[in-house]
Amino acid sequence: xxxCELRFEGSLANHQVQADLRRNITALHERIVAxxxxxxxxxxxxxxxxDSSAIRIFxxxxxxxxxxxxxxxxxxxxxxxWQRLSFNALKSxxxxxxxxxxxxxxxxxxxxxxx
Amino acid sequence: MNEAPSHxxxxxxxxxxxxxxxxxxxxxxxxxFGRRFCHTACRExxxxxxxxxxxxxxxxxxVDGDKVTGTMTIALWPGRTLIRTENKANWAExxxxxxxxxxxxxxxxxxxxxxxxxxxxxxxxxxxxYTRLGLLRVAYEGGFQLSYRHEAPRLEISAERxxxxxx
Numbered sequence: 001x002x003x004c005e006l007r008f009e010g011s012l013a014n015h016q017v018q019a020d021l022r023r024n025i026t027a028l029h030e031r032i033v034a035x036x037x038x039x040x041x042x043x044x045x046x047x048x049x050x051d052s053s054a055i056r057i058f059x060x061x062x063x064x065x066x067x068x069x070x071x072x073x074x075x076x077x078x079x080x081x082w083q084r085l086s087f088n089a090l091k092s093x094x095x096x097x098x099x100x101x102x103x104x105x106x107x108x109x110x111x112x113x114x115x
Numbered sequence: 116m117n118e119a120p121s122h123x124x125x126x127x128x129x130x131x132x133x134x135x136x137x138x139x140x141x142x143x144x145x146x147x148f149g150r151r152f153c154h155t156a157c158r159e160x161x162x163x164x165x166x167x168x169x170x171x172x173x174x175x176x177x178v179d180g181d182k183v184t185g186t187m188t189i190a191l192w193p194g195r196t197l198i199r200t201e202n203k204a205n206w207a208e209x210x211x212x213x214x215x216x217x218x219x220x221x222x223x224x225x226x227x228x229x230x231x232x233x234x235x236x237x238x239x240x241x242x243x244x245y246t247r248l249g250l251l252r253v254a255y256e257g258g259f260q261l262s263y264r265h266e267a268p269r270l271e272i273s274a275e276r277x278x279x280x281x282x
Contacts, residue, residue: 013166049163051163051166051167051170051249052167052170052246052248052249053170053246055234055246055248055252056237056248059237059238060237062238063237063238066238080159081156081159081160081256082159082163082256085227085255085256086252086256089227089230089231089234089255090234092231093231093234093235093238094235095238
C-alpha cells in the first residue's frame with residue numbers, strides 16, 4: 001500500500017489499542033497534510049468488531065480531515081451490519097471529507113434493524 | 116416497565132460485570148453456544164449490544180467498593196433475544212443521561228436520525244467529553260428496543276429484539 005492508503009484488520013474494542021490508534025491517526029493526519037495528500041483510502045473490510053469509542057475515533061478523524069481539506073474514502077464490507085450502517089451514517093454528516101464505498105455484493109439474508 | 120426473564124426462556128444466563136471485561140469473553144462463547152436460537156446477524160447484534168451495555172455499566176456506574184460492578188443477563192428464545200444490565204448509577208453522572216437517551220429513542224420517528232445527530236454533535240464539538248453513541252448504536256445498528264427501570268440508585272436497562280430471519 002502507498003502512503004495514502006491504510007488498512008484495518010481485527011477488532012477495535014480495547015482501550016489501549018484505541019489510545020494507540022488515536023496517536024497514530026494524529027501522526028498520520030500530520031503526514032497527510034505535510035505530503036499534500038488529497039485523498040486517503042481506508043480499507044476497514046477486515047475490521048470485524050468495534051465499540052462506539054472506535055466509531056468516535058473515525059468521527060474525530062473526519063472532522064480533522066474536513067478542517068485540512070482532504071478526503072477519507074472508507075472501503076466497507078456491506079455484509080457486516082456495523083460497517084454498512086455506521087459508515088452509512090458517517091456519510092450523512094454533511095461533509096465532503098468522507099466518502100464510503102461498499103465493496104462486493106450486499107447480502108440479502110441479513111436482517112435490517114427497524115427504526 | 117421491564118419484566119424479569121421468564122422461566123420459559125429457552126436459555127438464559129447472568130454474569131457479574133467488572134472493569135476487566137472478562138465477562139464479555141464468556142458472553143461471546145454463550146452466544147455461540149446459543150446459536151440455534153440466534154442467527155449470525157442476531158449474534159453479531161447481540162455481541163455488539165452486550166459490549167456497549169457493559170461499557171455503559173463500567174463507565175457510568177457507581178463505584179461499589181473499589182470498582183464499578185453490575186450484572187448482565189442474556190435470555191434467548193427462538194426468534195427473540197433479551198439483554199439486561201443492572202447496576203447502581205449516580206443520577207447526575209449516569210442515570211439521567213441513560214434515561215434521557217432511552218426516552219428519546221422510544222419516541223423517535225427515526226433512530227438513525229438520532230445516531231447521525233449525535234455524530235454531528237461530536238463533529239462540531241458539542242458535548243465532546245463523552246461519546247454517548249453506545250445506546251444509540253444498540254438501537255440503530257442492533258435493532259434493539261431499549262427500556263429501563265430506575266429505582267435510585269439501581270438502574271436496569273433492557274435491550275430486546277426479534278431475530279426472525281435466519282442467516
